[in-house]
């Protein structure tokens with residue numbers, strides 16, 4: 216079976232963008248690929264500065280993966296930092312990565328444009344990500360659109376390594392994007408993102424979900440008027456609403472007849488209905504940290520054995536003894 220690799224950072228509340236753009240796809244793709252899915256805690260260190268918080272968020276993310284239905288028997292689920300070979304491979308890849316490749320990465324350019332203080336970890340983020348992907352010979356990397364450039368950089372680094380060392384040790388990965396969920400908007404219409412403060416959390420209560428949905432930005436059209444299908448509310452209905460609900464929504468957008476308040480209430484009901492089982496499972500899982508630790512320890516062991524095999528090949532190829 217071909218290999219799949221992907222990860223999520225434990226940097227805050229998991230949100231609906233992470234869920235539909237990435238996490239729920241790991242579950243459906245697990246039957247088609249040999250899957251390695253991880254918690255990107257080394258990547259989280261580029262921003263998190265609180266050890267207890269990082270541990271808490273890592274535990275929450277582990278519970279989230281299992282709650283959405285990831286089966287650790289079918290998917291190797293592990294913490295990135297349990298496989299320190301990722302950091303070793305990143306160093307070796309650093310040595311073949313041209314600075315300009317990283318200077319044109321969107322995340323770095325955005326941070327630089329906003330005159331944010333940038334640490335070397337942020338600048339080097341794509342190289343660690345390349346190491347995550349190339350380590351397991353992944354053929355596909357299911358991600359949201361914001362991560363496509365990073366997968367392309369991983370390909371570029373692999374090719375460069377092959378040329379410079381004359382050894383074809385890596386598999387060239389492809390990003391796997393799902394049409395329709397590649398960029399889920401947040402309540403303000405920008406991409407849903409932890410750093411924009413516009414998220415609907417995956418594990419919020421039904422009331423909190425409704426509160427956030429009621430804050431979705433809309434224009435001032437009256438209930439009787441037709442509405443603009445390019446708006447954020449419609450985009451979120453497209454992602455979360457059932458066919459039956461979509462019929463009502465389409466009728467209201469085409470011909471009028473429902474106000475934004477009703478359309479938002481409908482969206483909140485659809486999201487809450489779709490997530491109620493996942494949310495109940497999460498509450499049970501988070502109450503059992505021993506079980507989570509065991510799943511991650513087993514996954515870590517399995518991933519590390521694979522990583523050590525790859526590192527033997529890489530060390531050989533570059534001349535490290």
Ligand code: TYM
Nearest residue numbers: 221222223224232233236237255347358359397398399407
């Ligand atoms: P993170 O935690 O920022 O995002 C995790 C995944 O969620 C997707 N995503 C979205 N998809 C659709 N709409 C949105 N609004 C939205 N917001 C986030 C992201 O595209 C991503 O797939 N750098 C990665 C973590 C990582 C990784 C890797 C991924 C580290 N190493 C190796 C794949 C392979 C990230 O952005 O995490």
